[in-house]
Amino acid sequence: MSAPAVAVRPAGPRLPRDRGPLSGAVLARLRDATGPLPTEQEAGRADPYGPDLQLALYVLYELHYRGFAGVRDDHEWDPALLSVRRALEQRFLGALRTDVPAAGAEEAMAALLIEPAGDDGSSVSHYLQREGRLWQLREYAALRSLYHLKEADPHAWVLPRLSGRAKAGMAAIEFDEFGAGRAEGIHARLFAALMTDLGLDTTYGRYVDPAPAEALATVNLMSLLGLHRSLRGALIGHFATVEVTSSPGSRRLAEAMRRTGAGPAAEHFYDEHVEADAVHEQVVRREVVGGLLADEPELEPDVAFGIGATGLLEDRLATRLLGAWRADRSALRSPLTET
Amino acid sequence: MEVIGADGTVVVSRRFVVALCTCRRSRSYPWCDTSHRRRSPPGGRAAGPARCPAADRAPEGEDGGAEGEDGGAEGEDR
Numbered sequence: 001m002s003a004p005a006v007a008v009r010p011a012g013p014r015l016p017r018d019r020g021p022l023s024g025a026v027l028a029r030l031r032d033a034t035g036p037l038p039t040e041q042e043a044g045r046a047d048p049y050g051p052d053l054q055l056a057l058y059v060l061y062e063l064h065y066r067g068f069a070g071v072r073d074d075h076e077w078d079p080a081l082l083s084v085r086r087a088l089e090q091r092f093l094g095a096l097r098t099d100v101p102a103a104g105a106e107e108a109m110a111a112l113l114i115e116p117a118g119d120d121g122s123s124v125s126h127y128l129q130r131e132g133r134l135w136q137l138r139e140y141a142a143l144r145s146l147y148h149l150k151e152a153d154p155h156a157w158v159l160p161r162l163s164g165r166a167k168a169g170m171a172a173i174e175f176d177e178f179g180a181g182r183a184e185g186i187h188a189r190l191f192a193a194l195m196t197d198l199g200l201d202t203t204y205g206r207y208v209d210p211a212p213a214e215a216l217a218t219v220n221l222m223s224l225l226g227l228h229r230s231l232r233g234a235l236i237g238h239f240a241t242v243e244v245t246s247s248p249g250s251r252r253l254a255e256a257m258r259r260t261g262a263g264p265a266a267e268h269f270y271d272e273h274v275e276a277d278a279v280h281e282q283v284v285r286r287e288v289v290g291g292l293l294a295d296e297p298e299l300e301p302d303v304a305f306g307i308g309a310t311g312l313l314e315d316r317l318a319t320r321l322l323g324a325w326r327a328d329r330s331a332l333r334s335p336l337t338e339t
Numbered sequence: 340m341e342v343i344g345a346d347g348t349v350v351v352s353r354r355f356v357v358a359l360c361t362c363r364r365s366r367s368y369p370w371c372d373t374s375h376r377r378r379s380p381p382g383g384r385a386a387g388p389a390r391c392p393a394a395d396r397a398p399e400g401e402d403g404g405a406e407g408e409d410g411g412a413e414g415e416d417r
Binding site: 094113114115169175176180203247248251274275278279281282283 | 350353354356357358366367370372373376377378379384
């Protein structure tokens, strides 16, 4: 492409390091190298949950959010890159469609509303509440920063695709996520303050390199569902899962922050989510999911798929985190430096 | 929205909707913190549909009714 005066971001997130041939070729193209991009066949052979595919997808999705320093802004709509993105998405989505068990939306939603009376050993928030150490909370925050520094952004893409009660409810929740008219209340900003308490770097994109594929996949799911109108039902199912499960999990994480003396902003982020998401849960179930399925009942399997896919990828991440932490190892690809 | 407690204390929320605790188990009373939720037997879990029995149901007795300023008012589950 040779359009004149194309904007190149002078500053912004740095491109991450590649994790294999797919991500390597995509990153090279973003640096305006002329090497070949991955073919559909190559994308189709890749491990759908593996680091190479997940990073390639992550980088392509970031073009729709903030872009990268030194990368042309109009790469967002480069047909060759979009074609690669589509092949990677089909591989990822195909795996999820195979691996997520079929369920009804009502059944899937009801399951989310039951709290385990005891901890069966697979819950990250239970683990951190009970025995999490400060270095583990730092790792957790670093990983979650990939989403929380753009909290609620992927879900905003669904708004033009909704109408009536679903649209009004979704917009109201998003308004809350974005600070209800006050910049200091934007949840992404509250999370940055938490990171500061934990001695982490709040620069957007700073912790992509240390993030394992399991963490990238949870964020890629949101971008995938947010960017495709055809997946709006699944996006709503995903969003409902996040909102419904957030309150009790946030309560446990707030207690973990208090117990380890992480700091007031670290406690506040999760305390705020206990209360806010108890409200969001009601609105998302009654108005957003209820309204969407009243308008478009045929989307019910998609809502259930969004719920199931979120659970599947969160479980994979939990397995990775707890496996490492219980062995007293870093769950990151490279440990954080001490502050 | 202002909530006046039995002892006359006033708490204020600026949210677009508030969820009021009616089960008295909230640790953020008068606001709901989802402590009303039904609990699975030990060893059960709530993460996804795959492992959750279909017979499980939402904790509220009535569902989908209340709207507006007190749209989130919680029902007791036991």
